[in-house]
Amino acid sequence: MKILTLLLPLAIGLTSCSIALGQIAVISPPEAKALMQSVDPAQRPVVLDSRGGYKDYFRVHLPTAHHINFDTLRGTDRGIPVQYLPDDLTKLLLVRAGVDKDRTHLIYATGEVLPNDEILSASMVAYVLEKFGVKSIRILDGGLAEWQTRNLPTTQEYFGNPLGSLPADMNTAISIDLDELLRTKDRPDVVLVDARPHNEYIGEDDIWVRKGHIPGAISFHWARLMEDDNTHKFRSFASVQDQLKAAGLTGDKQIIVYCGTSREGSLLRFYLAHVAKFPNVRLYEGSWKEYASLKQYPAETTANSAAICTP
Known part of the structure; x- marks a missing residue:
């Protein structure tokens, strides 16, 4: 003993x-x-x-x-x-x-x-x-x-980490730039998804220099993946799987995620890649704030047919 x-x-x-x-x-x-x-x-x-x-x-x-x-x-x-x-x-x-x-x-x-x-x-x-x-x-x-x-311990004391050491190799495959996005977004095996609130997706906002979304994108607001009483708490995959499937977000697709500045997209990408375990999910880092500033590229405000999963 x-x-x-x-x-x-x-x-x-x-x-x-x-x-x-x-x-x-x-x-x-x-x-x-x-x-x-x-x-x-x-x-x-x-x-x-x-x-x-x-x-x-x-x-x-x-x-x-x-x-x-x-x-x-x-x-x-x-x-x-x-x-x-x-x-x-x-x-x-x-x-x-x-x-x-x-x-x-x-x-x-x-x-x-x-x-x-x-x-x-x-x-x-x-x-x-x-x-x-x-x-x-x-x-x-x-x-x-x-x-x-849960009454777990907290503090006000500062904590400074010693200098870190990064891996030798980056994992840039999880990101996508605008040129590659434009080349691939209309392929049948690719789903382009806008993680912003639906009103921004259809252009009913006062935020962006241009209104709407990247043509062909569907809408799936990131907050749908989080609990109502705590938006830092992730819903289980089983509880949202049907909603994701209805939006065309499935593991057999190549999924490109974007939002306004990439933060909302990072949450949606994290969930799809590391909770749902979908193998091919990438983030367009420039997101709408970059795309909207490039007025040679078209924008649309009409929701696409798969964009039914909205708040």
Whole structure:
């Protein structure tokens, strides 16, 4: 009995480590807590608070959380706002945040009620890490709100990660640029999907320089994949599978996702690729803010027939 008692913490630590490597997925708060308390410090995750509001981080955050404001990864390029930074600058920012090829990365945000959409900051940071070759990423299911609901520990203490080390190879196959999108979007095996709210998809908004969507795109608002009472909490694939299928979003298709600036698209892509496990899902990073600025390309405001799955 004494030997069993001594070995139990080690067994718990090994169990925590066993879910830590080589996977991109959603993780529950209790699983995340266990991972953060792994016996081997090297197996504990790099915890990244992706919120845009630094004062929110100051008020409360997860223990050992390093603040990486999602919008530091983007900036204006050739007049187009919120474009992803050049790779060399992004690498510097990720290394400074402690992103490491040999570690698991736990990403979270808060603001669980629409119109707050901070979950999109978590999925956007996860996308950037995946694109830069990181293979072990978790998004905290339910975000900070669910963590606090379960009375799990929080802090106001700052935490600075040591410098990280990125993988040698990037995973650029998960992205697509405008030229390739225009060449492939009308193929019968390709589905182009707009992740924005339906009113923006049909051009009933005051946001964009041009109204509507990329011709041929269907509409599937990202929020349909999240729980009503907490937009940081993912619905099960079984509960949304019929809606996805009705929209033409199935695992046998090549799916190209976009939105306004790529954050909403990053959430939809994360779900399709890592919850639904669809094998071929790519994000058009430029999204509507780039496409709409290029007035030589047409736009449409009429919903396509598959765009029936709207909020």
